[in-house]
Amino acid sequence: MPRPASDKRERLTDAAIDLARTTGLAEATLAAIASRAGVAQGSVYYYFKTKIDVAQAVADGIADRLAAARSDLGADPADALVAFLSAYVADADAIRAHGTLLATAAAGTGSDRAHRETLDWLTARFEELGFTGDAAHARAMHLLATVEGGAALAHALGDTSPLEREAAHLERWVESASS
Structure with missing residues (x-):
């Protein structure tokens, strides 16, 4: 059964994110995005006219994914x-293989939205x-720089232990700050 056309942009964006992260x-x-999304290649041009449009969709899609994930992390700040x-540790194998979503959002897109929103969220928790x-x-900058640095090492070395x-x-550190 064919999928509804209304979710085509979402499927294309998801495919672009997956490809950007893995390759x-x-x-x-x-062509690769169309194939991964299961749509005709010609219809991709309706949503993404240029490679810049693809990069922006990847950056925005990742920022949206991360915002949704943060909203599920609970009310208690610590x-x-x-x-x-x-969540980083749970994703350690994928990070080792492909890097983090934040790194993918920044790579080649010029977008800082995902980083800024993440920093704002972390700052609010520390407040x-x-x-x-x-x-x-x-503190938010320290936490994000440290966990992303550990993730970058995990990816570069092919070993999850720096991240873990x-x-x-x-x-x-967070638990001692909240005591």
Whole structure:
């Protein structure tokens, strides 16, 4: 049974994200996106006229995915921060193989939306823990830089342990900050 046309852009965006993450944005050709999404190649041009349109859809789609995932992390700020870090560890094998969604969003797109929204969310959690704006932002930057750095090493070395170690360290750091 054919899928409804109304979800075609979403399927194309999901396919573009998957390809960008697994093979790189340069390899996410319109033909490859069409094939992965199960649509005729000609219809891709209706949604993505240029490679820049594909890159923007990838960046926006990842930002949307990450925002949705963060909304499910809970109301308690310390628990939400720990859940955020746990999500990285749960995705460690995919990160080792393909890098993080944040790294994919930034690579070749020029978009900082996913990073900025993630930093804003992290900053708000630290503010809820009682830190002032500047201190909360500094802690958010430290947490994100450290976990993304561990993820980058996991990807570069083909070994999840740098990510797992950094996430465990950050979890202890968050728990001590919330005590």
